[in-house]
Amino acid sequence: MIDNSLQSPESSKAKTILKLLQGCNSLKKLRKIHAFVITNGLQHHPAISTKLLHFCAVSVSGSLPYAVLLFRHHILNPQTDDWNSIIRGFSQSPNPLKAIFYYNDMVLAADKNFDCRPDSYTFSFLLRASERTKAERKCREVHGSIIRRGYEADVVVCTNLVKSYCGNGLVETARKVFDEMPVKDLVSWNSMILCYSQAGFHHEALRTYDLMRNENVGVDGFTLVGLLSSCAHVGAQNIGVEMHRMACKREFLRNVFVGNALINMYAKCGNLDAARSVFDSMIKRDVLTWNSMVVGYGGHGLGKEAIEFFEKMLMAGFHPNSITFLGLLCGCNHQGLVEEGVEYFHRMTSKYNIKPGIKHYGCLVDLFGRAGKLEKALEVIKNCPSQHDPVLWRTLLSSCKIHKNVEMGEIAMRSLVQVGASNAGDCILLASIYQGVNNVDGVARMRKMIKSWGIRTTPGWSWIEVADQVHKFVVDDKSHPHTNEIYNKLREVIHVLSQLGYVEEGFWGTSTSSYHSEKLAIAFGIARTPEGTCLRIVKNLRVCGDCHSFTKFVSKAFNREIVVRDRVRFHHFKGGLCSCNDYW
DNA sequence: ATAGGGTTAG
Structure with missing residues (x-):
């Protein structure tokens, strides 16, 4: 039957349809093509239905529900490729769990039909789904299937497995999988480094790079981005400079990701001049490039410079986002630029339509509090949508310490106790406020509180x-x-x-x-x-x-x-x- | 025919 249809005059129609599909870029066009397929009785033509399914499931202008329809009614005997398309579609959908359900069906179908056994592609998609569902048990299950079906040596599958474990918080397991991979390529190494970096294991990330260097897999922009991020976190400027040198040698500097990561690294290592010169040397910039500078200056307490960069950013035609404002407000805080800070806080919503997050409110509380306007700070907390957030009260409490204000300090402490978030650090803060005004009873009370709770402060x-x-x-x-x-x-x-x-x-x-x-x-x-x-x-x-x-x-x-x-x-x-x- | 990797804030 298949051969007949290819021999018949319909085969030219089939060719036309396949061509049409290639140029299809909207759901509307897709519906037209599908109607054409049906009127010509080609809905069961395997090449066409497979292509159509793939397009619907995977393409941005496709439609997953449409793909499901095709899969159920037009594909009589789905093969591995067809299953892969539908699993891949769901793995990147808002409901990745469905990808796993389809995989289960696929396995059942494979018992009867040899042509639809899962392959390495299937597992790649499935792993992406199990990473996104945040279900570590699923991840382990998939790992089991991979071993049973003999894909534990596949580089791509294993790289996905590493990522999937990491995404589920099982960094150690990921490392074990990584160590046992018979073949590791550049992408596998990069993934491992990035996983560590994203999980906050920066020393591990840097150590992994040391191992990678002996393996002759090379280095690319992805490697540098992951490592630079870790350098930034731990303040390892010397290693960062080494990365910078490497980036220059291999011309990775045109890469916006690398440039941004370099700016961030230098800024986080306290070297704003170097950050600035990387910024100046970049050919292409994006919002992150600008943000890294604004946040860099802000973090150093250079509010004026942060503002200056912010204004330049606007003139260059970039849209600030919530992180831009975080950097800006932070800079205003540390320089006591109260008016400016308040102005930008309001402009953030009125002009750029960015809803302030808890961090932005925190900045505002800090801005007023630091400047000694404690009543204003209190007012901000009371008008904030998340006034039960301990961070805001804690910010107020530390302002009270700067300004030795016992009454407000007690208000803040009471609120912290009320929301059930007071900790030893808060007691220490209030105690030092009491200490500052020679309130011996207060100090003793706080000491007792810490003792009776038996809570310890965060180790420094x-x-x-x-x-x-x-x-x-x-x-x-x-x-x-x-x-x-x-x-x-x-x-x-x-x-x-x-x-x-x-x-x-x-x-x-x-x-x-x-x-x-x-x-x-x-x-x-x-x-x-x-x-x-x-x-x-x-x-x-x-x-x-x-x-x-x-x-x-x-x-x-x-x-x-x-x-x-x-x-x-x-x-x-x-x-x-x-x-x-x-x-x- | 279809696969794996990216930086800011927290």
């Missing part, structure tokens, strides 16, 4: 990059292989500083014998880098008053520029002063 850590190695320290860290050297150096540094007037501040006025992680990192940096080298520290919490003062003294006494990136912003220490003007 600091990173420093010395000679292409990132070293991590926690409070009173003794795990570093050169602990003795570091502690000796630190004691020596403190001795030098104390002769210049530095006094160690204890927690709540008590003397303390503990060393915060950044002190250890700085001591290590001084011990291990040549004089004059800039030290770059990244830490997960805010800088405390004592460490801030310590770092200022170090920058002067040891003639070092020190860049500290804390959870919120950058501090550039130089000659005994900090770029934040002691306001952070």
Whole structure:
């Protein structure tokens, strides 16, 4: 029957239809073609129905419901290709679970019909579906099927498997699959690196690159983007510079993704000049390029520059998005540009139709709070759609600490308790507010609260990059292989500083014998880098008053520029002063 | 005929 139809005059019609399908770019045209197919009795012509199905299921101008219709009624005996089309269609649809259902049907059908066994393509689509459904059990099931059907050596299938496990939060399992792959190509390596980077395992990402280098699979733009993102997160500028060199050598600089990632890396490592020069050298830019600069300046507390770039961005014809405004507002915050910040906050909605998110409200609360307009800050929280968010109250609480406002601090604390989100950090904040006004009872109450809850604060850590190695320290860290050297150096540094007037501040006025992680990192940096080298520290919490003062003294006494990136912003220490003007 | 990879904020 098939052969007959190809021999008959209808075969020329079939050819026409296939050609029409190739140029089809809308559902409307598709319906016309389909009508033509039916009037000519060609709906069961295998080449045509398969092509039609593929188009409907996969093409952007196709239609998945239409594909289902074709699959059910026109394709009498679906083959692997047909199943693949429908599974692929659903795997990228809003309902990826259906892809898995179709796969189950396919397996049943394959018991009777040899022509519709799943192949490596099927598994690629299926894995994408199981990644998107966020069902780790499904992912494991699919893994089982892959092994049973003998595809565990297929590079593409395994790369998808790695991605799928990672997407489901099973990074270790993904790594195991990756390690067991008999053949790994450039894409597999890139995927593994990107997975780590996206999961926040930045050191693993960088370590994986070290392994990759020995494998002769090369490097491309994708590799660099993943690695640069991790460099940015851990503040590894030396490695980032190495990537930059590589990008220049291989002409990856035309690649917008690479350029953006470079700007971000330099900005996050505290080197805005380098970020700027990458920006200037880029031939093509997009919103992310501009955002990276605005966010870069904003994060450094350079509100004026952030605004300047924002205005340039508009003139260049780019549309700002919610991230642009986050950078802009952040810059206004740290420079105390209250009027400007408020103005941009309103313009965000009125002119650009961007709904402010919780972060934007947080910026506004911070903007008022930092500037001492605590009533205004409170008003913002009360008028905000998500006024039960602990982050906003916590922001207000820290503003109260800056301005030593007990009453407002208690309001913020009460709200935190009310929404059931108060933690030890909040108690410490309020305690230091009490401490500031010599309210002994208050301090004691907070101490008791922390004790009775038995909650511990987030452990702090600091990173420093010395000679292409990132070293991590926690409070009173003794795990570093050169602990003795570091502690000796630190004691020596403190001795030098104390002769210049530095006094160690204890927690709540008590003397303390503990060393915060950044002190250890700085001591290590001084011990291990040549004089004059800039030290770059990244830490997960805010800088405390004592460490801030310590770092200022170090920058002067040891003639070092020190860049500290804390959870919120950058501090550039130089000659005994900090770029934040002691306001952070 | 049909496959796998991308950066900001959090």
